[in-house]
Amino acid sequence: MNTKEYRRFVGIAKGSAGEISYQILPAKDLGYVSNEIYSDLRNKYEIVIKMLTNLAKSLAKKVK
DSSP, rough: OHHHHHHHHHHHHHHHHHHHHHHHHHHHHSSSSSSHHHHHHEEEEEHHHHHHHHHHHHHHHOOO
16 A cells, blocks of 8 residues: 555545544433543544544655
8 A cells, every 4th residue: 555545544534533423422412321431432532533633644744
């Protein structure tokens, strides 16, 4: 896999992570998860998004 393909894969992963973000909110609102679990999941989501964003930035530098 070359860098350009890898960047595309990272973009897809960010989109998938975004979908998770939208799924945990209604799960909390409907009472499937507690506020504590929601907060923990949200914090973990933020960490993953930051890592994927930084990875995408570093890959963008390699393509230029």
